[in-house]
Amino acid sequence: MANACNRARTAPRIRAIFLLLLANTLLLSPAAQAQxxxxxxxxxxxxxxxxxxxxxxxxxxxxxxxxxxxxxxxxxxxxxxxxxxxxxxxxxxxxxxTNFVAPERRQLDIPRNDRMQYITSAQINGRSIQVMVDTGANVVAMSARQASALGVDYRAGMPSKLETASATIDAWMVTLRSVEVGGIRVENVRATVTAGEYPSTVLLGMSYLQHVELREREGVLSLSRAW
CATH class of the missing domain: 2.30.30.830 (SH3 type barrels.)
Incomplete structure (x- = not known):
């Protein structure tokens, strides 16, 4: 009778140990590790x-x-x-x-000015400057003066030539460390630096804009991206 009672008391303990070992095995499985x-x-x-x-x-x-x-x-x-x-x-x-949380969506709304331009502020290589959104520009574009103010060593970039309406001017192809607009940051952004004073405002071209969603409605341009 005593042996039977001992076996009855031992059985739940064995089941509990088995379930604990099974739980640990599941936690260490590749699928669980991936989580x-x-x-x-x-x-x-x-x-x-x-x-x-x-x-x-x-x-x-x-x-x-x-x-x-x-x-x-x-x-x-x-x-x-x-x-x-x-x-x-x-x-x-x-x-x-990968304790997954739905990504935050960041959005910047830029109202059109009286010259039909979308102008906002940006951080280029960590420094603030005014930019104009230009979907017709293949890359971010700036003058040599603006590049110097931003600490861009443009003369170390790739020399090239740029055709304007009146002349051919010197230019350099560079890679900007980062461009951030409205909290939307893109790294390693291609840019052109031109000799002289053109453009008067840094052009935010497609080398940045291709990484964000663009939507224009009733004179407001929205830039957004899931972070």
Whole structure:
């Protein structure tokens, strides 16, 4: 009778231990590990990214996966990742943890002025300057004077020539460390620096604008991006 009672008391303990071991096994499974991933972008190449995933450095090509993190595409500006089924765009040296929270959406509304221009302030390489949105410009454009004020060493850039209505002028192709407008930051932005005083206002061209959504309504231009 005593042995039977001991077996009866022991059985629930065995079941409890078994369930605890099963729970620990599930927590250590690859699927569960993927839920708790931490991802940092360390380097970017065309369709290739060097990522730090859960403390492990991995070079992924577009289509490759590691611990629930899949690289969809990459360029000089950012890597597009799929993490636990959610698509994320991550810039260089940016970090994300996959206890997923819906990305914040940032938006800037710019009213059109009486000259039919959309002018706002921006941070270029961390310094403030006024810019004019110009979807007709392929790249951000500025004068040599403006570049100097922003600390841009434009003479170290690639020399080129720019045709204007009246003459051909010297210009330099450079890469800006960052351009931020209304809290929407883009890194490694191509730009042109021209000799002389043109343009009088920095032109915010497509090398930045291609990274944001544009919408114009009733004289207000909205720039937005999910962060």
């Amino acid at each position: 708790a991933a931490s991802v940092t972008v360390e380097a970017l190449l065309p369709n290739t990214a060097v990522l730090m995933i859960n403390g492990q450095r991995k070079t992924l090509k577009a289509g490759d996966s590691f611990q629930g993190v899949k690289l969809l595409s990459a360029d000089a500006a950012a890597a597009v990742l799929e993490i636990n089924g959610e698509r994320q765009r991550l810039g260089l040296n940016r970090n994300i943890t």
